[in-house]
Amino acid sequence: MITVQFMKPFYTKVSGTKLRLVFAYQYFSIMKDDEIYHFIPIEGKEMTVDLNTMQVENLSEVFVFQRGNRFIRLPLYQLLLVSNVNEHLMPILEGSAVDAKPAKDEVEEMDVEILGLIHSLEEENLSRLIDDALAERNEALFYDLIMQKGKLNGGYAM
16 A cells, blocks of 8 residues: 655645646655655646545546655556545645635626626516517507516616
């Protein structure tokens, strides 16, 4: 079994719901058969994690560890299976998940945009219903829908 001795990302960046962890020399080490192997960034050097699902996305990335003239090459999926890397990864992810939440201004902008879309859809629906009332020559329904559209547009029928 391989155990992670030390794991500290050299660089982290949150982009939306993705967390990018970049590792450098001496920032990641594993123990195998009572010997410590240090990470060397000659192949893969980063993990990409989806913060919504907490799943590592680039599982085929190959990490290389070295001890003297001996090397261990491990794809991320294998490293996740045969080691305790999750124990070291979870505190990093939990700290970064807070950063991934949208800012209050972004939420307010989304709410305004959504309300605008809803208003447009309601207006289009009322226009379609007005056309149907005219086609059916239903005068009472026509005036009722005109009043509803006027209320929707702040008192102005359009």
